[in-house]
Amino acid sequence: MTVSIVSLLFGGVVGYLGQRSRMCSIGGLRDFVLVRDTALLKGALALAVSAWVGFGVVRLIVGSDAGHGLLAAGTTPSGLTAVAAILVGAVLLGFIATLSGACPLRQHVLAGQGRVGAWYFLGGFYIMAIVYTSWIEPHIGSWVL
């Protein structure tokens, strides 16, 4: 109950601000490489830094269930295979997301403001979600949640 209400409201805030600011988490680096425009890159940096500060404050208040250091406990990928798999998957994610023009969250925002290509993107997105959880994940498991 709480999950649905909180996540719906938070999603609304993200969608509103995302539509106004044109924020995209891969667009920052793309614009910097292409035309040396740092506006979106600063936004992505602010997101990571404010999340870092926020988690630090939460660890101080709650008394930490996830380690006191800079790195969270128990999140290190186990073994060279996992590291290589994450790197390969992430390179693929960045490459294809850049070709499609925006990061997945930005595609949701574009779909809300009426871009037809974003609707097709989301169609493939959710069909692949079902395919992945039904047939791919049982074979390879999920070492990262």
Place this chain on the structure above:
Amino acid sequence: MTTEAVTPKRESVDLDVRARAGRLSRSPVFYGIAIGLLAVAVGQWGHVSPPAAYGLCSACHGRDLSSWLLNHIEGKHLFITAAGAGWPVLTVVGVVLGSLAAAKRNGEFGSINIGGNARMFIYGGIVMGAALFVGGCPTRILIRTGFGDVAGILALGGVAAGIVAATVSMRWVARR
């Protein structure tokens, strides 16, 4: 390749408060700070918790929602994280509705078809597969990096390499 880079006009300094607040919502830095802090708070106190740093993610929350729907309609037993197992996580619906509201309110709503839709469909599938594989969409990878997740930092490096490679190759194709 979309042209989304906004170059706001330099306005006079003495704006009234309302115009100032309206301009604030157009700043990517304000978006980053507000959404980063809110995502931490939602993940910690909004019951969107069992995987750590789970406050905002388009791929994982979309997976949770689609799996929840299939489990409840078709009676399947697909994987859902503990956060979205009882009641569904509706972040992706909220994002689309919030963006729709913002676009309607500011007169930017309109159906734009720039073609290449079959290609976008394929791209969507590949992006979802890769995002579920590395454990989050690029936005959650940034949040995980702030959380101090080694997998998140690795994924961030990989995504950055992928973006640079794609941008350079697109420029190379365009100039050829």
